[in-house]
Amino acid sequence: MRPARALIDLDALRHNYRLARRLGGGKALAVVKADAYGHGAVACARALEAEADGFGVACIEEALELRAAGIRAPILLMEGFFDAAELALVVEHDLWTAVASPWQVEAVAAFSTTATLRIWLKLDSGMHRLGLSADEFRAAHAQLSALPQVGPMVLMTHFARADELDCGRTAEQVALFEQACAGLAGETSLCNSPALLGWPQLHSDWVRPGLMLYGADPLYPQASPHACQLRPVMTLQSQVIAVRELAVGEPLGYGARFVATRSTRVGVVAMGYADGYPQFAPNGTPVLIDGVPGELIGRVSMDMLTVDLTDHPHAGHGSVVTLWGTAPTISELAPRCGTSAYRLPCSLKRAARVYLPL
The missing domain is CATH 2.40.37.10 (Lyase, Ornithine Decarboxylase; Chain A, domain 1)
Incomplete structure (x- = not known):
């Protein structure tokens, strides 16, 4: 057998999750999209399920893989649904879904169900990718809150430059988020991995650690007092x-x-x-x-x-x-090779995964 192999340290994964949760001070959604950044989504979710508050995936196919493997913890579709017909699967498999576009708001409003949808309503605070404008966000919150099929919402945004510790963009996004959310009911979710490690003053009910779960430092080579606590997975x-x-x-x-x-x-x-x-x-x-x-x-x-x-x-x-x-470490290796620490494990193919402890 070809000797190439990737050893996956599940104890290190659990350690990194606990660190992220502790830094966030609330609940933590473990991001296992893209096959857990190349580490194996099912195995990683199983390793974390006893303590994770929930899991984040990119799409419904990734969520259904976890459900088929017996993962019963909450799973958030972080890009939301791609077609209104997927809402039936969201209900059938007890998933949470992001709502980040006006058409998704209308699809939820038109969807008839006796179940209660758990929605993470996303504000575009400056990333300018997915998310509602501030006016759309507040209007969507009012519209969705009035629907019998919608339960308590989580209000979320995503940082564009949290890995740049000398950049004012993150503070601008936080200010816009706080302004847009003023007076609205719902838990909040702000921090990704760079924000958790580099912006300890930020607080929300939910955090969304991704790369740091796998032991890589998204701030490298900038100094972070917490990144040194990460353990490569x-x-x-x-x-x-x-x-x-x-x-x-x-x-x-x-x-x-x-x-x-x-x-x-x-x-x-x-x-x-x-x-x-x-x-x-x-x-x-x-x-x-x-x-x-x-x-x-x-x-x-x-x-x-x-x-x-x-x-x-x-x-x-x-x-x-x-x-x-x-x-x-992949954080040290990536810049030498003109790539990123995100891409290296996600590119893994063919090498057999070996999960430790056995």
Whole structure:
């Protein structure tokens, strides 16, 4: 069997959830959209269900996967429903739904049911993606509150630049949200992961941790007193499957991006961009070789990459190479590779997931 694998530390996941909940000071919706950012939505939801206040997914397909797996905790459709016909499934599977567009408000008003819909009404406070304008928001709240099929609502917004600690945009969004919500009944939901870690003065009834659940720091390289408490959930590993010797002047791999300046011992590793490792990781990108710091050399190919074993005389065929985890973290790795810590685990494919503790 190909040795590429992603070790998923479920104890670390629970630790990070508890940290997010503690920082938020209220209830926390664990965001497991996009297959839990590549970590496996069902396994992660099962690991958190005993203590999570609810789960957040992007769409109804993701919610139905969790329900089919036996997850009974509340699940929020964070993008809401995409067609009015989906409201029947929202009721059937006891889901919560965001309402962020005027047409969704009208669809809820036209939907006849004896069930009670739990709606998260979304204000566009400056993200300018999904969400109602302030006037639409207040009008929708009045309209929906008068409907017998709508229960108590949660009032929410989403920050566009909370990962920029020196930017005034977050404070502007908070002020607009507070103004739009003045006098309206309902719990509130403000903070995503960057806001939880970087804006401790913000408070709401619900928080929505995503990336931080998986142990990555969305504020990196900015300093955060809380980010150091995060524990990486995923460790991506593979093994050396062949060893080569390069003479001075010999090129390595596609495009001869690496040319040996000394006699170089090369380890070929079963891991490539088809597995989700960044294709354009540069020479010198850090890895661990049997737990010892080492470096990637040469261009990453679809199924393989190469590491420098010259200063690792005891490493060879079968040596374990760690691509990310506690070192390097995905937060450290991503900017070196011109990508983001969000994208790295979401890109994971083909590598077998192994859940710990077993």
